[in-house]
Amino acid sequence: MNTQSVNIQNHDMAWAISALILTPEGFDGSKAYPTIVSVHPFGSCKEQTSSSVYGKALAEAGYVVIAYDASFQGQSGGTPRYIEDPSQRVEDISRVIDYAVTLPYVDNNRIGSIGVCGGGGYVFNSALTEKRVKAVVGITPVNLGRLFREAFSEFNPIGALEAMAAQRTAEALGGELQVNELLPPSVEFAKENGLTERDVFEATDYYKTPRGQSEGGATRMLFSHAQKTLSWDAFAFAEILMTQPMMAVVGQDVGAFGAYRDGKEMYGKSFASKDRQLVELENWSHYDLYDNPEPVGLAMERILPFLAQHL
Template structure:
């Protein structure tokens, strides 16, 4: 096991909570490459971004910071369960601020990795924060596209009207409306007629002992979700995303769209050094924690970061 430090650092007007994974034989007198690891939407640092990818990257010799998003997990910020892409990207910048303040981190060798929504947030951050030297998106999902499509039942204007009404009601004193992105169990999902692989496998991960964590709430504040509707994680990638890029996806597409988003950002990125790895026979949520597909992914990710950090 890597040495894990539980730390906090200042964000905009609140503190961020994070786990700092240190490599074996860590010596604070040395300097190390460092990586920011960003969790999925509705997730937390104790799940795939930290316990899987953070842990294994630390074992490979990197200092890794896995943090909780603002308004979520153990991080501060009110009201709770806001999922605002601009703030999520800002969270990555503050995580980098913390890393480069550490005397044992080489500020010229800072990478970034993210899973699911965190993968696309990582891409967006790298487009305008070129302290990120190299980046990896693991089964990355463009939350803006997902909001405009599946999460609004392909009726984004109607969804925006409902969000506007709810925010007005809350401004007048109504209770916050927190939505759960997933059913309570796979059985409940099937009973409700849900059949999509991503929805059912997400439920299996988040709602069972397999991946369940107290802060992995899979929740969002409806009245604030409008912030994502006009957002594109890959905006200006054609001209501004120039850092080395690795995209990892499974070849079993589901409703959350990581397969199509992976190919899209791979195509749009201006990066001269870019590669895409398709884990054949594996799905979006297999890449969260299943040993075999994660091993396939890490066999690409570790050499990629060693080459570019």
């Protein structure tokens, strides 16, 4: 596998998107390859699971993979920083595809997408309208709008929206930006303060230790600019618009972020899909599917035949 760093700047973009292009061993630039756009989780970056785990596995299997940083995050452009805007996240996928189709070694008729956690919700939502995507895989996919309306707002979405409105006004009047840290600072802090719910604790173990820690994976969010997330639904109109082959991979060890229910919901709604598949992995959790070799291997055993069939 070979890796190249690029900055994507299409003619309609106000800022560049930072990306890694992963190519297989023996890569021949004169040939056209099936290509996967790989989308990172909420609070993550391209150097983490989207490239180093799933991107690597797909490149080793013969695919060109483009893993990129979301706008306002990682090494991509856009200000203010740390904005999590679902509509922009979905638009980023199309802009990366706009770039991919200009590359001579990308087969424009064999483009797929894969996303982890929030990235899984984004690739599913993208595929509803982005029909250049011919097959889509969500790994432990999370519908971020649902999560914000529920656990992330402490089941008080109106209260959260009112607080965001007040904070945005304060910032417009010259106040400091409120950038919220999404996780405990360390595993030890989480233990000492009883923050041991499965997903919260395992996220801390991934993002706040050498296991998965990366400079670009900030696990931060600009609070005042998150309003639109609460009215967004990754799966809206999936019953009508999800026509491509789709696969949702979920772990049966359930946590508070809700990927298990979200993956099953998207699968259930995708009855217009040409081939819908739900992969449930017993005794594995949301964050196990980020980088644990055994469940990742089990997932890839299902993903690779699925992609080979449809790309």
